[in-house]
Amino acid sequence: MKIGILTGGGDCPGLNSVIRAIVRKAIMDNSQVIGFKNGWKGVLNNEMTMLDLDSVSGILPKGGTILGTSRTNPYKIEGGVAKVQATLQNNQIDALIAIGGEDTLGAANKLFKDGVHVVGVPKTIDNDLNATDYTFGYDTALNIAMECIDRLHTTAESHNRVIVAEVMGRHAGWIALEAGIAGGADIILIPEIPVDIERVCDLIKRRHSRGKTFSIVAVAEGAQLKDHDVTVNQSLDQFGHARLGGIGQTIGELIEKKTGFETRITVLGHIQRGGSPTAFDRVLGTRFGVKAYELVQQKKYGQMVSLKGRDIVSVSLQDAVGELKTVPLEFYQLAETFFG
Numbered sequence: 001m002k003i004g005i006l007t008g009g010g011d012c013p014g015l016n017s018v019i020r021a022i023v024r025k026a027i028m029d030n031s032q033v034i035g036f037k038n039g040w041k042g043v044l045n046n047e048m049t050m051l052d053l054d055s056v057s058g059i060l061p062k063g064g065t066i067l068g069t070s071r072t073n074p075y076k077i078e079g080g081v082a083k084v085q086a087t088l089q090n091n092q093i094d095a096l097i098a099i100g101g102e103d104t105l106g107a108a109n110k111l112f113k114d115g116v117h118v119v120g121v122p123k124t125i126d127n128d129l130n131a132t133d134y135t136f137g138y139d140t141a142l143n144i145a146m147e148c149i150d151r152l153h154t155t156a157e158s159h160n161r162v163i164v165a166e167v168m169g170r171h172a173g174w175i176a177l178e179a180g181i182a183g184g185a186d187i188i189l190i191p192e193i194p195v196d197i198e199r200v201c202d203l204i205k206r207r208h209s210r211g212k213t214f215s216i217v218a219v220a221e222g223a224q225l226k227d228h229d230v231t232v233n234q235s236l237d238q239f240g241h242a243r244l245g246g247i248g249q250t251i252g253e254l255i256e257k258k259t260g261f262e263t264r265i266t267v268l269g270h271i272q273r274g275g276s277p278t279a280f281d282r283v284l285g286t287r288f289g290v291k292a293y294e295l296v297q298q299k300k301y302g303q304m305v306s307l308k309g310r311d312i313v314s315v316s317l318q319d320a321v322g323e324l325k326t327v328p329l330e331f332y333q334l335a336e337t338f339f340g
């Protein structure tokens, strides 16, 4: 068999673990693997590289993706679907494995309906993809964010400051919530629950009235403050997403103004996406890669590999991209126990 693979959307730690696993498993089975460069862009432009044992040697602990990535949407390019089909046909590729989040896999799902033999692998540090308990990349981002919150504690305490830590999370607050719980943040703000700034300030004042001289606020970049637009750049990418940013700054300024406590803002940004994957993400990526190859072998196209409990299973791409997996209210309420 000849298989094509691509990595699309924002990069994340663990992508190389998946690539390595697919290539190792395929070569053991006498299959060939072609890596398309920069996501769907490489398929559209016929840009690829042959992947062999040498190309995947030593990449397991490496962050990012050896194939490169982009936010290219084949459905936003004139004749995009025909170009994808032509590339696969001209290179005699039997099936494609698309590794990505809701956007990359949303395109994969549409291509499947348009007759392309494709299987999906779920990745995103946001952990907001449906039909899988976890995406790889999330655990690494979560641990980085937690470590940053730990570090912010010592400096906030030394200076008697409030520090607002803005973490990633466009539509879902998983990183803010779990890094906030694990790092002992005093308030956590997520996109799913609109921010009530008066309540935030009251919680900080209550905490300081019991003798505490510092506070840490974890906020997801997509958190919504009434009457405030968190968009940094109005131009949308090919999947319709604007660039977010600025909510931490706004909340920090309001906290300082309303409470009188000196406040600083830290935006973690792409630090959360860079660097070496955790053991969890390396193992999950490896298991996903092997399973994705098996799905292709069994011609189970239109499917995505998924983690359910401790098992790797397959689900339909349609179920995975239908809607986002956001933070349930009960989980947020649990976190509220520790606010203030």
Ligand code: F6P
Residues within 6 Å of the ligand: 009, 010, 011, 124, 125, 126, 168, 169, 170, 221, 244, 273
């Ligand atoms: O991949 C998901 C994500 O990291 C989001 O959390 C964030 O909003 C976005 O990507 C940032 O995208 P970019 O890398 O294009 O700045």
